[in-house]
Amino acid sequence: MSERSRRRHAAADGARSRTDGSERPLSEAYDTALLDLDGVVYAGGAAIAHAVESLGRARGGGMHLAYVTNNASRTPESVAEHLTRLGVPAEPGEVITSAQAVARLISDQLPAGARVLAVGGEGLRVALRERGLEPVESLDEEPAAVVQGYDPGIGWTQLAEASYAVARGLPWFASNTDLTIPTARGTAPGNGALVEVVRIATGARPQVAGKPLPPMHRETILRTGAERPLVVGDRLDTDIEGAHAGGVDSLLVLTGVTDPARLLAARPEHRPTYVDADLRGLLTGQPEVGAAGEGYACGGWTASARDGALALDGEGEPMDGLRALCAVAWTAAGEDGGAGGLDAGKALARLGLA
Incomplete structure (x- = not known):
């Protein structure tokens, strides 16, 4: 067993005590980058510094790029269009969202054609239809379940409707429970904050699909076919923990919500394989x-x-x-x-x- 493999096995068996080294650029050592979006590729509507050129060079060198986001508000088509406008050519099939993961989770438990009260954006509704489910907006339409996904337009009326449905005993699902999201203006409430409102009102807890939980990892591997994936993210409690749970390596970039002090205080499941300032870290090796x-x-x-x-x-x-x-x-x-x-x-x- 190589020294690098020995370290990997040791990290899997106990607490990781240091980051790994890589003699090869990460874009050559791994076949697919599973990239978070908010805080990694862009913040708000603008690309993060060095992201566009770094991803272009990684793709040009043969690395497959997949964009894996807990944000369930937009469709893969709209995300791909956004990335392309930023200068990162992307196809809808390269975008995997927590909406897709939660839709599959629901479809595994409900019959085809079942109605689902959808509290979220168009990305959530499209994902439900893709799995043969019918999104509805009111408890009066007799849904069989309720699902929450992030959308900046959600207000009291929608949260109340979800609370009524959950209190009635309908199965409750959430695309993800990130409490915050990074935006161009700073940190804003995420879907987890909206889910918490319904939890407080009902005392119930939802089934969750997004990072760091297994349904999101399953959805990502099913859609990408990655054999040597590298998770690239800015959050310890979603991206890095999700990689840890899935048994794959990770690169933390310091362009989003995690700062160096939080990294130093990371729990074992939040310790990345590699760390770098930004996405230029994909193009280089990592020092021992x-x-x-x-x-x-x-x-x-x-x-x-x-x-x-x-x-x-x-x-x-x-x-x-x-x-x-x-x-x-x-x-x-x-x-x-x-x-x-x-x-x-x-x-x-x-x-x-x-």
Whole structure:
């Protein structure tokens, strides 16, 4: 067994204590990138810096690109059109949404033609029809189930209708439960916040399909046929945890909701295989993180724990320093997370990442 394979097996058996290295560019080491969208490729309507050119080069080198999003509001066609306008040519079949995953979950439990009270956007309704289900808008239309998916136009009336249906005992489904979404103006409430409103009103809990849960991973593999996938995301609790649950490798990019401090405090299931500043990380190898005395070294940096804090010696690329810090923090924390109780402020400030 190679050293890299040994580390992978060790990470699967227990808590990951450091990021992996890769001598080959990630776009060559993996056949398919399973890319989150919000916070990775775009924020709001605009492309994130370096995303368009990085994805173009990865595709040009032979990597397959699939866009996997928990946002259930838009159809795959509209997402593909948006990506193409940004300069990332995409086909609808390359877009996998939590709406598709939840529609399959519902169709596995209801007969063909069943009516479903759909509280969400057009993407949710289209996905339901694709699975032979009929979306409706009112409890008066006698639905057999209720499903929630994100849509910015959802208001009190729709949430109340869902609450009435759930309180009556109808099976309740949710595309995803992300509490927040990144937008061009900042962080906004996500579908999970809307689901929470119905939960508070009814005391019930829905069946959930989206990342990080198995129905979304199943939908992604069924639609892409990926054999060596790499999950690429910005969220620890959806993208990275979903990769961990699916037994596949992951790349965290720091262009969305996860900042370096949160990464250092990540629980075992939230620790990515690789970390980079943005999608340019697909085009390069990843440096090894190795033991160095009582600490860990990566690139020109050596990280250690001193007097209850993380410390850095040396100089070099900030991401190398962050990878070394992760090794110290994750090793100290073990299965518990929380950066091992070590103060990271000064070390991150030295890297310009505070």
